[in-house]
Amino acid sequence: MRALHAVGRAALIAVPVLLISTFITFGLGALSDQNPAAAAMGETATQADIDRLNHEFGLDRPFLERYVTWIGDAFTGDLGRSWFTHIPVAESIAQRLPVSLSIAALALLLAVVLGASAGIGAALTAGSWFDRAVTAVSAALSTIPAFVAGIALIVVFAVLIPVFPAGGYVPPSQGIGPWLTYLALPAVALSLDSAADLARQLRTGLVGTLRENYVTGAVVRGLGPRRVVFVHALRNGAGPALAVLGLHVPRLIGGAVITETVFAMPGLGQLATTGALQGDVPVVQGTLLVAIALVLASSLVVNVALARLRPGSGRTV
Amino acid sequence: MTAALEADGVEVWLGRRATSRILDGVGLTAPAGQIVGLIGETGSGKTTLARAIAGLAPLHAGAVRVDGVPVSGLRGAELRRFRRTGRVQYVFQDPLRSLDPDLTVAESVAEGLAVRGDGRAADRRTAAVAALRLVGLDPALGDRLPGQISGGQRQRVTLARALAVGPRVLLLDEPVSALDAANRNHVLRVLDRLRRERELAIVLITHDLGSLAGVADRIVVLHHGRVVEEGPATQVLLAPEHPYTQRLIASVPSIDGPRPIYARSTT
Numbered sequence: 347m348r349a350l351h352a353v354g355r356a357a358l359i360a361v362p363v364l365l366i367s368t369f370i371t372f373g374l375g376a377l378s379d380q381n382p383a384a385a386a387m388g389e390t391a392t393q394a395d396i397d398r399l400n401h402e403f404g405l406d407r408p409f410l411e412r413y414v415t416w417i418g419d420a421f422t423g424d425l426g427r428s429w430f431t432h433i434p435v436a437e438s439i440a441q442r443l444p445v446s447l448s449i450a451a452l453a454l455l456l457a458v459v460l461g462a463s464a465g466i467g468a469a470l471t472a473g474s475w476f477d478r479a480v481t482a483v484s485a486a487l488s489t490i491p492a493f494v495a496g497i498a499l500i501v502v503f504a505v506l507i508p509v510f511p512a513g514g515y516v517p518p519s520q521g522i523g524p525w526l527t528y529l530a531l532p533a534v535a536l537s538l539d540s541a542a543d544l545a546r547q548l549r550t551g552l553v554g555t556l557r558e559n560y561v562t563g564a565v566v567r568g569l570g571p572r573r574v575v576f577v578h579a580l581r582n583g584a585g586p587a588l589a590v591l592g593l594h595v596p597r598l599i600g601g602a603v604i605t606e607t608v609f610a611m612p613g614l615g616q617l618a619t620t621g622a623l624q625g626d627v628p629v630v631q632g633t634l635l636v637a638i639a640l641v642l643a644s645s646l647v648v649n650v651a652l653a654r655l656r657p658g659s660g661r662t663v
Numbered sequence: 664m665t666a667a668l669e670a671d672g673v674e675v676w677l678g679r680r681a682t683s684r685i686l687d688g689v690g691l692t693a694p695a696g697q698i699v700g701l702i703g704e705t706g707s708g709k710t711t712l713a714r715a716i717a718g719l720a721p722l723h724a725g726a727v728r729v730d731g732v733p734v735s736g737l738r739g740a741e742l743r744r745f746r747r748t749g750r751v752q753y754v755f756q757d758p759l760r761s762l763d764p765d766l767t768v769a770e771s772v773a774e775g776l777a778v779r780g781d782g783r784a785a786d787r788r789t790a791a792v793a794a795l796r797l798v799g800l801d802p803a804l805g806d807r808l809p810g811q812i813s814g815g816q817r818q819r820v821t822l823a824r825a826l827a828v829g830p831r832v833l834l835l836d837e838p839v840s841a842l843d844a845a846n847r848n849h850v851l852r853v854l855d856r857l858r859r860e861r862e863l864a865i866v867l868i869t870h871d872l873g874s875l876a877g878v879a880d881r882i883v884v885l886h887h888g889r890v891v892e893e894g895p896a897t898q899v900l901l902a903p904e905h906p907y908t909q910r911l912i913a914s915v916p917s918i919d920g921p922r923p924i925y926a927r928s929t930t
Contacts, residue, residue, distance in 0.1 A: 558760050559755040559757055559760040559761040560760065560761055560771075562719060563821075563824075564763075564774070565746075566746060566751075566752070566753050567747070567749070567752075567775040567778055567828070568743045568744070568745075568746030568747030568748075568775075568778055568779070569774075570743060578763050582763065655765075
């Protein structure tokens, strides 16, 4: 019931956010003064070519009418066609989305595993050398941008010690092993910042919670250390960390653009970059729309998780 | 007869040096069916003594025995097994921080029973409802979260949680500080009844000397980590011997002047 309430509340926020952000995205595309004839034919395009292709792509219609048609079509899965290749944008995205989602999902998994282990370990041993090491390493890692980490990882693990490929991608259909091998370095590069932030937030939250009387009381009642940490302390101390993780999901999706470039991976980021460089407005608009939808969906998931994890948060007499 | 709780020569140090000593050879005995009041100023070591008895503050010296069994030497799984029996229960001073904000009142009250493996969930719920009734709370509160009940109700929930597991020794740190006069009297009456019916040994830590007057059998006075006076409640409250105890009792505010509590009681 609480989770349903959270879904409803998050959806109420998500709908206007989706409409406003897509309106801005579409508006920027319209303001860019790009046209399909210029994108496809370059400087050889005549005014007649421009007018013909503008009409073909419906660009001679009023802005609002075009936006309503675009967003309406988008809900049915039609994101238009590339001005450059004439391939449906949805088809290009469908081909490349698994690459970006694979990197982002593995990076998220690594961030959660590394960040949670380091954060919980540091909190349970507060004041120890391990705690101080986690704090220092986290602070250092959060200052390193993903592309620098990516290049460093390539130099070390693909050039000096050649255990991972320096770039490229193979789908999981060609084997889980090779798929993970190609994903490993970009996912690690992308996850470091999120793992560091998660570890710091979790450490701070848990250290405070472990001092609460209800945690001490649980110890007095004979609860084992695992139950004390996971049932009482972690649930209450992990709220801020989970919220921070929610904020990192858009960064993981956005960061994949840079990581895909560094590791030459055919993902959504590379599609958007190529589209932007070619002035292919439908491709850029389509990828942005999908990115916005992903961010809103992840935010929804985080809100539901928070509502389930912390039923008592935000409730007062 | 063996007392339900015996603490002998308890020393607790904060650090490695003797100057960090907060309890210095403290002894406290609470026979079954008796309420022992523990008084002293803030920082005198009352809460540390309760924490030491509950095994939350490591002893530098001394021993704690419950029903004659030395518990201060227990460690790890052995200590957890003893704790799960629920024989020693500790009610903390701050009721807001004593309840997990994400567990319902009934879940919190029944947790000790669940950890011990008592009965099925329905039986534990029944026991939780009975414990809530015992402290004068509406069982309907069982479905609420701690953030949805008042401070006084929270304080009584923490008491109900301690009573639900059937303790032998109850350590109560300011258990009625958040209650209004009517509820305070109700809780004190409940404690008074339970110690007789269940042969409970209760250590009642309080600043409110008035709340000890009617219920405590003995009073122990702590000052700078040492017991400076100990005796039957009426004797300590009406004829305190140690100058510190006299000052402590004389400082109790009075509506008709700064007269000591023992002077008012005799008029």
